């Protein structure tokens with residue numbers, strides 16, 4: 237993967253036109269053919285950037301694509317040398333698919349990933365506690381596990397060439413005298429931007445600059461991996477959950493040849509970062525050594541490069557305590573703003589939702605006279621906060637309940653609550669999301 241040169245973006249000191257001449261400043265170039273994301277060459281340029289998106293993950297690429305479809309150009313700075321391949325897979329519910337359709341990539345992805353019909357919940361001895369069919373609860377529900385790498389490549393391939401700049405790690409951001417923002421990259425490159433969209437994930441330097449606290453560790457970590465079955469995987473298109481004491485696991489077919497799995501376990505502190513796949517696989521298998529053999533076989537079939545262990549973190553956006561989502565022309569999106577634990581499978585879905593809401597509001601502001609970018613960013617927060625704040629809390633509480641260790645509590649959960657009391661429909665109401673076409 238080629239890196240861009242460090243002199244990609246030069247410091248330019250002359251004054252830029254005001255927002256009142258939007259067309260010439262924000263116009264998105266017309267895409268003639270999909271880009272390949274492997275090599276992006278620098279174009280020496282002395283112009284400033286209007287909209288810079290920091291972070292080329294799900295939030296960054298979907299925001300760039302939503303803006304592009306509204307005729308607004310942007311540049312994405314990604315610290316890595318290529319699109320992220322880690323993180324194995326993500327389960328996307330119907331709200332995520334609504335957004336992917338709106339930005340024009342839903343059907344490309346549907347062709348590659350299986351539709352998941354339902355879920356089965358088992359206890360650690362393999363006893364089935366309950367099963368559900370998603371469409372019985374909600375005819376419009378759509379659930380698929382997608383490979384993160386393919387999701388990112390698909391988003392990037394729908395962007396105009398030269399939108400994503402790799403090896404471009406933001407080191408520092410400052411407000412300049414004329415109200416623009418000076419972005420300094422670790423390699424010394426500097427650029428000015430009128431609008432900065434922080435899509436730089438849970439350790440976001442942009443969020444830090446805006447005064448957000450570090451995300452808080454939830455007390456749980458997750459192993460995850462993507463098992464390969466070149467000869468075809470044998471599982472029904474269902475999410476399989478196995479609940480133990482202070483420990484739970486799951487697996488779900490992603491495609492005809494791949495199966496995603498995870499194990500969540502309690503740990504008082506996140507512990508050291510481990511990248512050795514042999515150690516990770518050994519630790520994962522030890523946790524579930526007496527559990528149904530399907531799970532152990534799936535772990536055995538996991539290529540080293542797809543296995544990881546991640547501490548689960550979140551940030552609760554308490555009103556009056558937490559900084560606003562925007563500060564002048566800087567705004568945060570996705571995990572940079574509202575990291576949430578994965579217990580509802582909603583972090584990426586919400587990042588996608590953020591992207592279309594923000595893009596629509598920005599485009600309206602840019603195309604109006606006079607442009608009011610700051611009020612558009614405040615309106616984005618006003619619309620999104622009531623959505624993401626309760627979800628973050630709910631995801632955390634669900635995680636705590638599922639990670640109980642007490643034997644009596646787990647017995648009541650497995651013998652009474654799950655078989656007799658749980659209704660899936662209300663539990664998935666949060667996947668309702670109206671998404672107008674762009």
Ligand SMILES: Cc1cc2nc3c(=O)[nH]c(=O)nc-3n(C[C@H](O)[C@H](O)[C@H](O)COP(=O)(O)OP(=O)(O)OC[C@H]3O[C@@H](n4cnc5c(N)ncnc54)[C@H](O)[C@@H]3O)c2cc1C
Pocket residue numbers: 290291292293294295296313314315316320323325326327328404405406407435436437438439440441458460546548569570571572578580581582583584585586587
């Ligand atoms: C175990 C686990 C399971 C999950 N399962 C699901 C699921 O099933 N469904 C779901 O919807 N969500 C799930 N999530 C949540 C989901 O992964 C995140 O919400 C999603 O990745 C957020 O996307 P993002 O673009 O905001 O952040 P990220 O994906 O973290 O992307 C941030 C990008 O910014 C880049 N970056 C960071 N710093 C800089 C810098 N200084 N300069 C330039 N670039 C920078 C990074 O390299 C990265 O590419 C899960 C999370 C975990 C941990």
